[in-house]
Each structure stands twice: as C-alpha cells, then as structure tokens.
Amino acid sequence: MSYQAVPRRSVVANAIYGLLNPIPFGFFVAARIFDIVYVHTAVMLWNKGAAWLIVIGLLFAIVPRLVNLVQVWVTSRRTALRAERIDFWLNLVAIVAAIFNAFVHSRDAYAVVPANMWLSLCTVLLLAVGRVVMAVELSTPRSFVHE
Numbered sequence: 001m002s003y004q005a006v007p008r009r010s011v012v013a014n015a016i017y018g019l020l021n022p023i024p025f026g027f028f029v030a031a032r033i034f035d036i037v038y039v040h041t042a043v044m045l046w047n048k049g050a051a052w053l054i055v056i057g058l059l060f061a062i063v064p065r066l067v068n069l070v071q072v073w074v075t076s077r078r079t080a081l082r083a084e085r086i087d088f089w090l091n092l093v094a095i096v097a098a099i100f101n102a103f104v105h106s107r108d109a110y111a112v113v114p115a116n117m118w119l120s121l122c123t124v125l126l127l128a129v130g131r132v133v134m135a136v137e138l139s140t141p142r143s144f145v146h147e
Contacts, residue, residue: 009076013067021064025127027057028098032120039113047112050120051105054098061095083137087130094126 031053038046072080072088101119104112
C-alpha cells in the first residue's frame with residue numbers, strides 16, 4: 001500500500017480568495033446597471049460612474065485571480081476539479097471583456113453605446129456562469145474510492 005501526499009491548499013489563500021472573489025462581481029453588476037441607466041437617460045454621470053465601477057472591479061479582481069491561478073494550475077493541478085478550471089477560464093475571459101469595456105468607457109459621451117452594453121453583459125454573464133458551475137459542482141454528492 002503506497003501513500004501519496006495530496007497537495008493541500010493554503011488556508012490563508014483560501015480565506016483571501018473567499019473574501020475578495022465576490023467583490024468584482026458586485027462592481028461589474030453595478031456597472032451594468034449604470035450602463036442601462038445611461039442608455040435610457042443619456043446623463044453623462046452614469047457613464048463615468050460605470051467607468052469607475054469597472055476599474056475598481058478590475059483592481060479587486062487581481063488578487064483572487066492570482067490566488068486562483070496558483071491553486072488551480074500550480075499547487076493542485078492534479079487534484080483540481082474540472083469546474084474549478086472552467087471557472088478559471090470563464091473569469092479570465094470576463095476580465096478581458098471588462099478591460100475592453102474600460103477602454104470603451106474612455107470614449108466621449110454617447111460613443112460608448114452599444115459596445116458598453118454588450119461588454120457589460122458579457123462580463124456579468126461569464127462571471128455568473130462561472131459561479132453557477134462552481135455551485136453545481138460543489139453541491140453534487142461525490143463518492144470516495146478507497147485504494
């Protein structure tokens with residue numbers, strides 16, 4: 001009978017990830033709401049507010065993405081769940097969409113529409129699908145095999 005050491009994830013990294021991971025989603029949802037209000041009112045305040053929310057969301061997304069990168073692809077690459085890898089890629093694509101959205105929001109006045117709407121929707125949907133994939137994976141019962 002041989003025993004192999006299973007790599008353990010850091011408790012501190014898990015705590016930081018669990019604390020900071022939901023924050024960008026909230027900022028991106030708020031930016032989506034601001035974009036919708038801007039399309040209906042054409043008041044520049046909503047566009048500038050959405051731009052700030054996207055930038056703040058991107059800043060808060062840095063640390064959880066780095067922790068997730070290390071946990072999924074470096075320390076636990078053999079034991080990482082398929083859902084964790086899917087969530088990683090969905091989050092990465094969402095952040096790339098948010099970066100493009102930040103550049104779109106740097107345009108002048110109504111030139112941001114309709115690109116801001118599509119990019120905000122893409123960012124929020126990708127993050128939401130990633131959360132759903134993880135929730136479904138973590139809620140399904142697993143059977144453990146003893147070797």
